[in-house]
Amino acid sequence: MQTRLFLLYFPGSLDGDEIIGIYDDITDLKAAYKGVLEDREHEYEILLQSPHTELTIKGFDKDLGEFETLDPESLWEELVGLDKYKKVKYGIDDAWQYRFWRDYVSEQNGRLVCDGNYSWTSDSTKEEMDIYFKVDDTVEIMEMMGVNWGGWNKCSTSEIMAEKMREWGGIYGAQLMEISHDTLVFRCQKKLEEKDAETLLRDISDFPSNALDIADYETIKKRLIEEGIFVLWWD
Helix, strand or coil, X not given: CCCEEEEEEEEEXXXXXXXXXXXXXXXXXXXXXXXXXXXCCCCCHHHHHCCCCCCEEEEEECCCCEEEEECHHHHHHCCCCHHHCEEEEEECCCHHHHHHHHHHEEEECCEEEECCCCCCCXXXXXXEEEEEECCCCCHHHHHHHHHHCECCCCCCEHHHHHHHHHHHHHHHCEEEXXXXXXXXXXXXXXXXXXXXXXXXXXXXXXXCXXXXXXXXXXXXXXXXXXXXXXXXXCC
16 A cells, blocks of 8 residues: 655745645646646746755655655656546445455555456455546446445436436536545536536436535535535435
8 A cells, every 4th residue: 555645845945845735646746746847826936946946755655754855757657557547535334335345456556456357355444545447537437336336225326327427527527536335526627617517506406316415505516616526425
């Protein structure tokens, strides 16, 4: 399992170190690193141009308890091949979710990967983890779940949910971020205007056997517009 943490920062600026962020995933680290170098909002222009400081990555190995300065290009090499995978936070909160994880997830290069191959493990101690699914679109994850997800009480089956996810993906760019037996979290890759957000929320409300996350309507809409995130939850 991944045992490293990554610190992205500018050392020795006038007011001390300029911390960009701390990451436990190289994919997220790379995206943040690229964002700083592009500096579209001109937040780091002075630091990037200064000869006295340089954008730096330090890694902390939790097993060894040590920091070390890391070369970005060497880190990025570890990502080769992962461009074909989608990272989703997976919650093991019932026997079916555990069964799917047990049968289809394996550890490769320190990451949990689901590529459709059978790989059995007896470790059932972890309740939530990042899994890399080898899919082009996260709707394929729901299709992959089959009988291991949904179809209980008022929760839709995986087949019905996948059909709706494909529709939301085509219109709003909605991609699955998190999955557990009773919760789905989506992020829309397209920026939604208020009218689009209201249309999507109305569609969610009309969708059979769904429950919109517990919060007032305006709070849900605001998050959808600002962050592109919406949550479905079943009881």
